[in-house]
Amino acid sequence: xxxxxxxxxxxxxxxxxxxxxxxxxxxxxxxxxxxxxxxxxxxxxxxxxxxxxxxxxxxxxxxxxxxxxxxxxxxxxxxxxxxxxxxxxxxxxxxxxxxxxxxxxxxxxxxxxxxxxxxxxxxxxxxxxxxxxxxxxxxxxxxxxxxxxxxxxxxxxxxxxxxxxxxxxxxxxxxxxxxxxxxxxxxxxxxxxxxxxxxxxxxxxxxxxxxxxxxxxxxxxxxxxxxxxxxxxxxxxxxxxxxxxxxxxxxxxxxxxxxxxx
Amino acid sequence: xxxxxxxxxxxxxxxxxxxxxxxxxxxxxxxxxxxxxxxxxxxxxxxxxxxxxxxxxxxxxxxxxxxxxxxxxxxxxxxxxxxxxxxxxxxxxxxxxxxxxxxxxxxxxxxxxxxxxxxxxxxxxxxxxxxxxxxxxxxxxxxxxxxxxxxxxxxxxxxxxxxxxxxxxxxxxxxxxxxxxxxxxxxxxxxxxxxxxxxxxxxxxxxxxxxxxxxxxxxxxxxxxxxxxxxxxxxxxxxxxxxxxxxxxxxxxxxxxxxxxxxxxxxxxxxxxxxxxxxxxxxxxxxxxxxxxxxxxxxxxxxxxxxxxxxxxxxxxx
Numbered sequence: 264x265x266x267x268x269x270x271x272x273x274x275x276x277x278x279x280x281x282x283x284x285x286x287x288x289x290x291x292x293x294x295x296x297x298x299x300x301x302x303x304x305x306x307x308x309x310x311x312x313x314x315x316x317x318x319x320x321x322x323x324x325x326x327x328x329x330x331x332x333x334x335x336x337x338x339x340x341x342x343x344x345x346x347x348x349x350x351x352x353x354x355x356x357x358x359x360x361x362x363x364x365x366x367x368x369x370x371x372x373x374x375x376x377x378x379x380x381x382x383x384x385x386x387x388x389x390x391x392x393x394x395x396x397x398x399x400x401x402x403x404x405x406x407x408x409x410x411x412x413x414x415x416x417x418x419x420x421x422x423x424x425x426x427x428x429x430x431x432x433x434x435x436x437x438x439x440x441x442x443x444x445x446x447x448x449x450x451x452x453x454x455x456x457x458x459x460x461x462x463x464x465x466x467x468x469x470x471x472x473x474x475x476x477x478x479x480x481x482x483x484x485x486x487x488x489x490x491x492x493x494x495x496x497x498x499x500x501x502x503x504x505x506x507x508x509x510x511x512x513x514x515x516x517x518x519x520x521x522x523x524x525x
Numbered sequence: 526x527x528x529x530x531x532x533x534x535x536x537x538x539x540x541x542x543x544x545x546x547x548x549x550x551x552x553x554x555x556x557x558x559x560x561x562x563x564x565x566x567x568x569x570x571x572x573x574x575x576x577x578x579x580x581x582x583x584x585x586x587x588x589x590x591x592x593x594x595x596x597x598x599x600x601x602x603x604x605x606x607x608x609x610x611x612x613x614x615x616x617x618x619x620x621x622x623x624x625x626x627x628x629x630x631x632x633x634x635x636x637x638x639x640x641x642x643x644x645x646x647x648x649x650x651x652x653x654x655x656x657x658x659x660x661x662x663x664x665x666x667x668x669x670x671x672x673x674x675x676x677x678x679x680x681x682x683x684x685x686x687x688x689x690x691x692x693x694x695x696x697x698x699x700x701x702x703x704x705x706x707x708x709x710x711x712x713x714x715x716x717x718x719x720x721x722x723x724x725x726x727x728x729x730x731x732x733x734x735x736x737x738x739x740x741x742x743x744x745x746x747x748x749x750x751x752x753x754x755x756x757x758x759x760x761x762x763x764x765x766x767x768x769x770x771x772x773x774x775x776x777x778x779x780x781x782x783x784x785x786x787x788x789x790x791x792x793x794x795x796x797x798x799x800x801x802x803x804x805x806x807x808x809x810x811x812x813x814x815x816x817x818x819x820x821x822x823x824x825x826x827x828x829x830x831x832x833x834x835x836x837x838x839x840x841x842x843x
Contacts, residue, residue, distance in 0.1 A: 264730060264738070264756060265646035265748045273647065280643050283636070284654050287661065287716060293682045294672045333571070341568035348561025356565060356573075363576045365825040367777040369798045370818040371575075373805050374582035377593075397575040400568050429559040458665035460780045461798075465806060476667035479784075483671075493671050500668050508663045509656070516724050519662060 294501075298494035306495040313485060315470060316496075320503070322467075323474040326388055326395070327456045333396040334403055334452050335445065341400075342407035343437045347419050348429060357408075363401040368394065368461055376465060390466040391474075395456050403448045406521060410444040411437060450511075450518025457504070475500050580822065586815035593811040605816035615817065618795045621707060625796070626775035629714050630768060636715070637722030637767075638760070641730050642752060644723075659720035666717060670784035674700065677709050677785075703793035706786050710794050713781050718774075722767060729760040769832045776825045797821045 267273050298306055310316065344350060345357060371394055379385045414436065422432050460476040467473045470481065478496050486492040508515045587605050591598035609615045640658060644651045661669075676682045677699035684696040699705045733756065741751050779798035782788055788795040788803065801821065805814030 264642045264751075266742065267647060276643065276646060277648060280640075280648050280654060283640065283643075284657050287657050287719070289682075289686075290669065290672055290676060290716065291657075291660065293676050294669075297672070297675060297682075337567045337571055341565045344561030344564030347558075348564060349558035350561040350565065353561075356569060359573050359577075360568065362826065363572050365773050365776075365829040366576060367773075367798060367821055367825060369777075369779060369801050370583060370822050371579045372802070373586060373593075373811055373815055373818070374579040376806075377582070393571070393575060397572045400572040404568055429564075433564075454663065458667070460665065460667040460784075461802070476665050479668065479671045490671070490675060494675070497668050497671060501664050504663045504665070505660055508660065512656070515663065516659065519721055520725050520728060 294494055294498055298491060298498045301489075301491040306491050307499065309486075310482070310492055310495045310499060313482075318471055319473060319475045319478050319481075319500075322388070322472055323457055323476075326391055326463075326474060327453055329388065329392045330395045330399070330456045331449055331452045333392065334399045335448065337396070337400055338403040338407050338448060339437060339441060339445070340433070341404045342411045342441070343429075343433050345404070345408045346411040347414075347416065347432070347437075360401045360404055363398070364405070366398065368398060368459075371398075372461075372465055379466060386467060386469050386472060388472065391459075391462045394462055395459060399452050399455060403452070406448065407441060407444055410441060414440055444521070446514055447518040447521035450515055451521065454515075454519065580819075583815045583818050583822075586812055587819050589812040589815075591812040592809045593805075594809075598812065601812070605813050606820070608813060609816055609820060614792055614795060614800060615820075617792045618797050618800045621794065622775050622778070622796055624707065625711055625714070625778065626772055628711050629718070629775070630771040632711075632715050633719050633722045633771070634764060634767060636719045637726045638752075638757070640719070640723040641726035642756065644727065645730055655723075658723055661717045662720040664717075666713075666780040667784060669713075669717075670781065673709075673713050673781075674785050700786050701790060703789075703791045706790060706793045710782050710785060713785065714778070717781075725763050725767065726760055729763040730756060733759050765832075769829065772828050772832060773825060776821060776828065797824075 265276070267276050302309075341360075345353060350356065375390070375394055376385075379390045384390045418436055419432050422436060427435070458476065459474075463474040463477055467477070473481070478500050479493055482493045482496045588600055588602055589598040590601045590604070640654075644654060648654070679698040679701065681699075683699065687693060687695050697705065699709050737755060738751060741755050746754065775796075777798060778796045779802065782794040782796050783799045783802065786794040788799040797817065797820075801814050801817045804810045804817065
């Protein structure tokens with residue numbers, strides 16, 4: 264974009280970029296450095312040795328996998344229905360769904376809390392999975408519907424002429440052809456569920472069902488303000504996310520930007 | 526990539542049995558499309574069902590004076606709403622949200638555009654810079670909160686850094702005083718989300734025709750002139766989308782202020798999210814919390830409709 268010809272201009276450009284990027288690196292460095300102060304690597308050993316530490320990861324993984332599975336299945340079916348099949352008053356249903364897009368999750372707290380306690384879902388994975396999925400589906404449907412609109416109708420007609428019913432049309436056309444958008448949906452649902460804090464905070468009281476976002480609080484209790492251990496636990500929690508991002512860089516960037524654009 | 530394969534398939538599909546049976550339009554009329562209702566039903570039940578049920582329930586609770594356990598809460602009509610409009614904390618939270626939105630949006634947009642332009646220019650190890658800017662987007666705010674609390678503490682790394690840069694006179698307890706707590710929350714949010722803004726602008730800028738840039742250069746436009754007159758107008762779509770996203774994000778803000786400053790000191794970092802949470806759960810003013818939720822919902826919907834309409838209007842004019 265910017266044209267830099269002379270060596271001096273090139274050096275200035277490089278220095279400017281570096282100075283601008285440093286503040287982004289600073290908290291990460293502070294985190295790692297803080298986790299190694301005091302007892303050094305022993306901080307990490309002590310954190311890992313806390314019974315149940317691994318459970319937070321297991322719980323987050325269970326919740327993420329279930330939410331992704333629900334969002335995927337429900338979204339693909341809905342996008343197919345909206346885009347390629349006949350629905351009377353279709354746009355009404357679509358707008359009902361789209362209105363949910365702007366909903367802040369804090370609005371759901373009280374009614375879901377009361378309902379979950381009444382039907383015995385309080386403190387279960389389902390009490391977090393269902394609202395998370397419900398909040399992700401509208402946007403996923405919006406994206407996927409646009410994508411399925413791009414698949415020519417003739418393909419579906421040809422399949423129908425050949426005797427395929429709508430289930431087979433879904434299975435043999437929609438599922439394989441929507442792979443690019445499905446990857447984006449999987450990624451942004453994963454980030455949204457893995458990083459969610461409010462729903463687990465309210466609905467998961469038992470440490471054996473809690474997720475990784477509740478780890479800092481757990482360790483503040485466990486090590487009564489030994490900040491270095493809390494930071495070590497934060498590094499260990501952030502590590503899988505950074506590794507996942509670095510190994511699937513393209514997919515993460517595309518998935519998250521799909522989450523920002525229509 | 527997917528689109529090119531699709532268009533090539535479209536050509537073959539046109540020659541397939543459908544067109545042989547005397548025109549696609551006719552055959553479409555004879556064979557009515559199967560109903561899609563069963564296909565969209567799961568999504569409707571899950572999202573529309575759960576969310577509208579919750580909103581309706583919240584609306585009902587908002588007319589009660591309820592502590593969350595009383596089996597027969599008295600109805601108070603619109604009193605909770607009147608209380609909200611007379612509550613200085615509500616207005617403070619709203620003010621914080623507006624300030625937060627304007628500052629984070631402007632700074633993030635500026636940084637996003639600058640990073641995208643600079644990393645599109647000839648910079649070495651651009652890949653490394655990109656990763657550093659983007660990593661915060663993937664990390665959970667809840668995990669990063671203790672780190673930021675420590676960095677901005679009176680004896681934290683930020684003051685240490687200021688001291689070593691010869692700016693020791695600026696050292697202060699950043700999160701413990703109301704004048705600096707909100708700026709801290711805003712800078713954490715900017716740190717967190719610039720990566721996304723940057724990636725979006727970066728992608729949008731690769732769509733700009735290089736010949737247009739070349740032509741501008743030949744006409745004597747410098748770097749800054751090109752940025753203002755060519756690059757910035759071409760990424761307008763991205764800016765509108767990001768405005769929408771930041772506005773809704775500001776209304777949803779909860780994790781960072783709750784975990785770093787607990788809405789304080791003296792409500793300096795109170796947001797609607799933290800306010801509703803505190804009223805509904807720890808303080809058991811469930812009816813009041815529900816009324817605040819409904820007000821938040823109206824604001825979010827109003828904001829979305831407003832920005833959508835404005836975005837479209839400007840598109841038509843351009």
